[in-house]
Amino acid sequence: MGTGSLMTKLDTFFAQNSFEEPHLVIDLDKVASNFTNLISALPKATVYYAVKANPEPQILSRLKDLGSYFDTASITEIKLCLSLGIPAEYISFGNTIKKQGDISQAFELGIRSYAFDSEEELQKIARLAPGSDIYCRVLVDCAGADWPLNHKFGCSTTMAKELLLKSADLGLQPIGLSFHVGSQQTQTSQWDNALHQIQGLYKNLKEQGIELSTLNMGGGFPTAYNANVPSIAQYGEALTIALEKHFGANSPRIIIEPGRYIVGDAGVIEAEVILVSRKNAGDEKRWVYLDIGIFSGLAECLDEAIKYPVTVVGKEADTKLGPVILAGPSCDSVDILYEKFNYQLPLDLKSGDKIRIHATGAYTTTYSSIGFNGFPPLSCSCI
Amino acid sequence: MGTGSLMTKLDTFFAQNSFEEPHLVIDLDKVASNFTNLISALPKATVYYAVKANPEPQILSRLKDLGSYFDTASITEIKLCLSLGIPAEYISFGNTIKKQGDISQAFELGIRSYAFDSEEELQKIARLAPGSDIYCRVLVDCAGADWPLNHKFGCSTTMAKELLLKSADLGLQPIGLSFHVGSQQTQTSQWDNALHQIQGLYKNLKEQGIELSTLNMGGGFPTAYNANVPSIAQYGEALTIALEKHFGANSPRIIIEPGRYIVGDAGVIEAEVILVSRKNAGDEKRWVYLDIGIFSGLAECLDEAIKYPVTVVGKEADTKLGPVILAGPSCDSVDILYEKFNYQLPLDLKSGDKIRIHATGAYTTTYSSIGFNGFPPLSCSCI
Numbered sequence: 050m051g052t053g054s055l056m057t058k059l060d061t062f063f064a065q066n067s068f069e070e071p072h073l074v075i076d077l078d079k080v081a082s083n084f085t086n087l088i089s090a091l092p093k094a095t096v097y098y099a100v101k102a103n104p105e106p107q108i109l110s111r112l113k114d115l116g117s118y119f120d121t122a123s124i125t126e127i128k129l130c131l132s133l134g135i136p137a138e139y140i141s142f143g144n145t146i147k148k149q150g151d152i153s154q155a156f157e158l159g160i161r162s163y164a165f166d167s168e169e170e171l172q173k174i175a176r177l178a179p180g181s182d183i184y185c186r187v188l189v190d191c192a193g194a195d196w197p198l199n200h201k202f203g204c205s206t207t208m209a210k211e212l213l214l215k216s217a218d219l220g221l222q223p224i225g226l227s228f229h230v231g232s233q234q235t236q237t238s239q240w241d242n243a244l245h246q247i248q249g250l251y252k253n254l255k256e257q258g259i260e261l262s263t264l265n266m267g268g269g270f271p272t273a274y275n276a277n278v279p280s281i282a283q284y285g286e287a288l289t290i291a292l293e294k295h296f297g298a299n300s301p302r303i304i305i306e307p308g309r310y311i312v313g314d315a316g317v318i319e320a321e322v323i324l325v326s327r328k329n330a331g332d333e334k335r336w337v338y339l340d341i342g343i344f345s346g347l348a349e350c351l352d353e354a355i356k357y358p359v360t361v362v363g364k365e366a367d368t369k370l371g372p373v374i375l376a377g378p379s380c381d382s383v384d385i386l387y388e389k390f391n392y393q394l395p396l397d398l399k400s401g402d403k404i405r406i407h408a409t410g411a412y413t414t415t416y417s418s419i420g421f422n423g424f425p426p427l428s429c430s431c432i
Numbered sequence: 433m434g435t436g437s438l439m440t441k442l443d444t445f446f447a448q449n450s451f452e453e454p455h456l457v458i459d460l461d462k463v464a465s466n467f468t469n470l471i472s473a474l475p476k477a478t479v480y481y482a483v484k485a486n487p488e489p490q491i492l493s494r495l496k497d498l499g500s501y502f503d504t505a506s507i508t509e510i511k512l513c514l515s516l517g518i519p520a521e522y523i524s525f526g527n528t529i530k531k532q533g534d535i536s537q538a539f540e541l542g543i544r545s546y547a548f549d550s551e552e553e554l555q556k557i558a559r560l561a562p563g564s565d566i567y568c569r570v571l572v573d574c575a576g577a578d579w580p581l582n583h584k585f586g587c588s589t590t591m592a593k594e595l596l597l598k599s600a601d602l603g604l605q606p607i608g609l610s611f612h613v614g615s616q617q618t619q620t621s622q623w624d625n626a627l628h629q630i631q632g633l634y635k636n637l638k639e640q641g642i643e644l645s646t647l648n649m650g651g652g653f654p655t656a657y658n659a660n661v662p663s664i665a666q667y668g669e670a671l672t673i674a675l676e677k678h679f680g681a682n683s684p685r686i687i688i689e690p691g692r693y694i695v696g697d698a699g700v701i702e703a704e705v706i707l708v709s710r711k712n713a714g715d716e717k718r719w720v721y722l723d724i725g726i727f728s729g730l731a732e733c734l735d736e737a738i739k740y741p742v743t744v745v746g747k748e749a750d751t752k753l754g755p756v757i758l759a760g761p762s763c764d765s766v767d768i769l770y771e772k773f774n775y776q777l778p779l780d781l782k783s784g785d786k787i788r789i790h791a792t793g794a795y796t797t798t799y800s801s802i803g804f805n806g807f808p809p810l811s812c813s814c815i
Contacts, residue, residue, distance in 0.1 A: 101762075101763060101805045104803075121806070122763045122806060123807055129806070144761070144805070146707050148723060167707060167709030167710070169707055201759055201764075202763070202765070208713060211713075323529050324529050324553055326551065326553065326587075327550070328586070329590070329591060330591060336584075338529040351734070376529075378506075380484060380585070382584045383734070384584070415803045416727065416801050416804050418799050418802070419800050420487075420508070421798045422527070422798070423484070423487065423507070424506055
């Protein structure tokens with residue numbers, strides 16, 4: 050299914066349904082094709098969908114039917130998955146920061162796979178989820194990601210080794226390492242760098258009697274926003290070559306945790322122009338204020354990290370364009386979407402015009418504030 | 433009422449009530465004393481509480497009983513105020529970015545005071561809220577604010593003049609200018625700078641037959657977080673002197689729109705330590721992960737803009753401290769509260785310890801994401 054087909058389905062939906070507030074629509078067929086394309090590109094990998102990217106029940110159910118596993122960040126997400134009939138053995142508790150009560154609950158609910166990156170967390174899991182599979186997140190270098198994750202999570206490889214050795218003594222099952230090269234990672238070579246950094250640890254631990262069965266390579270597979278992004282087939286090839294290079298024929302079982310890649314370009318938000326203005330009569334750049342902003346779904350526009358394509362509904366292809374600053378509706382100056390990056394919109398744009406913000410299926414609905422300035426959170430339909 | 437009394441009331445409440453998730457408690461008596469202290473410092477000003485700072489109904493009702501007016505950012509906030517029995521003539525629609533349908537609704541509900549800063553917005557108000565009072569927001573320089581607002585709102589004074597002249601032709605009532613020196617503004621001289629920039633416009637318009645009755649000086653009055661902040665009496669004095677200097681005996685009616693000042697230090701959040709860890713065995717700084725973060729109420733910690741005081745419950749005064757990085761519970765690297773600013777917490781801090789985050793009454797509950805990573809929004813009690 051190409052973009053043409055996607056647009057037609059969404060166009061039809063928006064033509065038949067009117068929304069007073071900004072609305073996200075997810076094309077479930079696109080979710081499914083992203084999933085199957087990823088499986089084709091990395092046939093040996095087990096896919097754990099990162100529920101946090103978009104936890105809409107219809108998305109989870111569709112992925113369940115396709116055989117997906119699920120990576121969860123909280124007990125709420127675990128309960129949501131279970132409520133949809135996803136078996137506990139298909140769910141991992143992937144947050145390295147877990148409340149004791151949440152570990153206990155997860156264990157009672159049958160969850161047997163946990164991430165950690167510290168001594169205290171390891172002790173908590175040993176005590177509250179005895180005998181479970183655990184994997185240790187390590188810090189790897191990860192240049193090239195639009196939304197980096199190189200800092201808050203993971204420990205050094207030295208510490209990882211000590212903790213995995215200790216975990217066996219604590220009665221847990223050390224199954225492997227995990228790492229994450231950053232969200233929206235556009236340099237396929239980063240996985241090669243990461244594997245280079247961690248492969249020694251697999252050999253080293255094996256010599257000490259611990260054979261790690263699994264390697265969790267996290268997410269990072271990007272959605273095509275504006276920039277040129279390698280195809281998923283190119284990612285698959287680069288990863289396969291890197292695994293062969295560093296592990297040879299003895300590659301562990303591979304887990305990947307895509308979120309953005311699965312749902313990002315399956316979603317389009319329709320929003321409304323509230324105001325078009327200039328600060329001075331002679332200003333070239335117009336300010337375009339939308340009814341959606343940083344606090345109502347587009348948090349990833351902070352520092353203009355993610356640059357979503359924006360189009361205007363019902364304008365001819367030859368409409369003349371001019372530069373704009375795009376901002377949200379709240380009384381907060383932080384609520385500016387794009388100012389440095391040169392967005393161009395029609396010169397005759399005005400209050401009431403409808404716009405589409407593309408590739409917004411990931412990290413939008415749940416990021417919405419519950420009601421900053423009284424504006425409602427982003428609503429969503431799956432079609 | 434001093435801090436001692438505030439702490440005692442809140443201590444008692446937290447001792448008697450247990451919360452599984454982070455919880456904000458607002459001391460309504462502190463809200464009331466902040467309001468009356470502000471009135472004392474600026475007896476000639478009419479106070480419009482900025483509802484967006486914290487829209488808890490009990491806060492609004494208490495302020496209503498004290499005679500406050502209300503500045504609103506959205507139709508939702510207007511309806512909330514009206515539902516609490518606040519008369520429409522006590523409410524202004526202060527957002528310069530308003531949907532046409534929201535202006536119509538507000539007008540039907542009796543709202544007759546609107547802000548604007550552009551030609552298109554002026555035309556919308558003239559058409560949908562005919563005959564209403566309007567005030568034009570102008571851009572002023574505002575160094576010194578911890579959370580600046582100098583950019584997204586307001587137009588040049590040249591444009592303001594043209595638009596105010598035009599507004600009379602459109603049948604509207606131009607009542608004045610508004611400006612905003614930035615939230616958490618710690619330099620009292622900024623109001624003097626701002627008045628210097630706009631006073632000419634009052635004279636100029638008067639010569640052309642438009643006498644502006646009102647001057648809206650916005651908010652910006654700070655809450656005392658960690659830094660030394662002038663007292664509200666000092667603010668009152670500086671403003672009074674600046675008004676006298678620039679307007680003499682003919683000062684217009686003064687409106688102020690405090691939000692943070694009224695509710696900031698009336699609130700305390702109790703949260704929980706989820707994990708204390710190091711990335712390397714030898715690291716001096718510990719990572720302290722809390723069950724509250726950037727996406728669950730503490731958005732103003734972005735770039736460490738606001739530095740809330742943090743204390744640990746039940747620790748002796750002589751507990752030895754060490755440096756920490758404070759972070760939230762989500763699987764997002766942006767969710768780090770304080771890393772550069774050197775927070776110190778007890779060396780024996782551990783998972784399960786309760787902490788208090790002080791002066792968190794403003795811009796916390798409504799900023800919360802509706803469920804990022806499955807974590808619930810910040811809940812609130814008023815006592």
